[in-house]
Amino acid sequence: MDFLMDILSKLNSSQGKAATSDSKHLRIIAGAGTGKTRTLTYRVAYLLMKGIAPNRIVCITFTNKVAREMRERVQQILDENHFAFEGFPLISTFHGFCYRFLKKEIDSLGIYNRNFNIIDDEDRNRLYKEIFTGMGKKDNKDFCRSIVSTIDHIKTEGRYPEELSPKDVPLGSVFTFADLEKVYSQYQDQLRNQNLLDFDDLLILTVKLMEENPEIRSYWKRKFDDILVDEFQDTNAIQYRLLLLFMGEETALTVVGDPDQTIYTWRGAKNEIIKNSLQKDFPDLETVVLDENYRSTQNILDRANCLIKKNHDRIDKDLLAANHVKGEKVEYHDYFDNASEAREVSKTIYQLVQGGKAKFSDIAVIYRSNYLSNVLERQLALYQIPYRIYGGMKFFERKVIKDALAYLRLAVNPDDYSFLRILQAPTKGIGEVTLAKAKDWMAKEKRNNLLEVFRLDQDKLKIKSSSRLALKDFFDAYDRFQKKRENATDNDELFSAIASYLEETGFLAYVRRLDREETDRGSYVGSTGNGNEENVQELLHTLQQFFSSEYLGEDGKPQKPDLEDFLIEVALQSDQDTMEDGNQVSLMTGHVSKGLEFPFVFVTGLNENIFPTSHAVSSLAPEAIEEERRLAYVCMTRAQRRLYLSSFGGNDFIHGGSYRPSRFLKEAGVVSEMKPTLPDYQAHQGTRRPSSNPFAPTFMSKMGLAHSNKSNENEKYQVGDKVVHTTFGVGNVLAVEGNKIDVLFPEPFGKKKLAIGFKAFHKLKEE
């Protein structure tokens, strides 16, 4: 058994034991940086070399990126050991796995068909908004938000509207049980009518089909000999239920996870499952613990260990640096304000790279929430530091891309949301009034397809002739495309049909017009002033590449992906998946950083109400802070060689008062260990403040003006008075007419007419 020796020689003893264990039910508890995914990868290779057929192994990962990397690594290990198999194990995310399953089985539900599409967040919000408007509750934010989050929670437990119970309404809730039932069932009905699924539906419908259909169940239960799951600590109730359903009598299960890195409880993750449920469900469970850390220096691990020890609800374990290197001390700075933190981080990065100590790609900046990336971006740009952001505005969320995808989606499955986008891109002279008419008509006639109504009932809707022409052009191109799609014999033909469809519908002309307009306005995207068109071309290029790839079908034979596959693949993209490599600094949230590592890591904004987030700080549940602490632990353990922590001061205009360093700094033993360096603000007085708004809240507060919510309607103004405006800064009153004043603000704002009585500005009282 040469391959066994080979595997054992590449792993440490615990890893080797885990990778080559013959236990039927195996749990690997693996701390950060202990070679979790590596062990799992070797285990997959081991199982194959041991003789398990490729199509009888399925491995679930957290992101598509990890799935892709794992596939490559497994192949490499097989090559090194001179093994070759027909076919390959299915390595994918839970959602990807469910898509494969549903594409084959969903028709038997009789509710959806296999052309289903996935509803994105934007459309989902639109749907909820429609429902709330219908109930006359649109403006009750509390109502809307809490009902949506309740439904989200119920869906992670895998329950549909008919399975609701009055207990699902939280105590002291602003909505009633009847409200909940109404909203949830309308939401599901709408999705059903449109043949759309949301992320949770992928999981729930898979479970339902398995539970309620004996034929399907008995087929799939026998399909796998081995199921492996990565990042198991973030598994939720419905995912675990799903897993158990796919396990037959003979199926073996391997899970890998770290309860200390559970950071998705808000999405239903339960680390109870890895801690307790497994043992209960599988009394023969073998557990292997990996605690030798191959990633970080001991100094970094000491701080991380120290922090996570403050959590009560955990199994005690300490990470040890495998190479025994102490390394450099963890650095901590408390900066004057948000902007100086960003500036100093940028400066440090600049110096690291200038000094030849690091490449940009060796460096990551991690923060709690997406909105914190803004300040950083601006400062990095000033230092001309190349960076990429994970999250935030993703490629597939750009407007033109979503419009282009709507054209494609519409061809596969003509849902209303895609059609609504097309009515606006380019505009066809159909507005709110006509749409409302159409909705009424559909309700009356029990019709459920907007596209069809606009095709067949133009007279009824009294659509004006110019709009009819625009619609006709669209429908003609659409029909031509559908015919070509049907007749296409290969993906090349399909691709060129798609390209001409986008041209013939006038979409590409519209995109070029957008570019021209943006160029004229001087606000063009991209260096050449045709950013929108470039984006669409990039999408088409991606599609073309996707079409020429292959995947392994259920029978283990290679298959060509179709347009449906592409659309789902796009919908299931995660933040990490869209990251390309390059010599750039990486910016990301703590959540996105899970599973990644960098030689140099900055964790910024370690402030109370930021990290931990204000929601956790004010939460009555002690678990809330524990999860934030785990998240901070995840962030810190991304660092290999050097870890920089920072917080900032200044006034917090959202919560009131001033920003204070995070409790996590003390808990990690960072604050007492070294004195926080107070940044010398004076030294930076000469440098321009980065904000385009020089009167940002901190400045307002310094003048004692923040939080002074008192109305200014009784204030009397006269020419020559000074006014402070939240956006425009300090200006001089030029004229007073009734309740309006003309104020001259510094460039670029210039003269503004303001109405007395708004909170956005106040009279500045001279001291």
Place this chain on the structure above:
DNA sequence: GCTGCAGTTATTTTT
């Protein structure tokens, strides 16, 4: 019906 402007308001995390 569409566009642009001004004011308001709010910031968790994502497959």
Place this chain on the structure above:
DNA sequence: TAACTGCAGC
């Protein structure tokens, strides 16, 4: 600062 809303003007 961004995302949204309501409104005025075309």
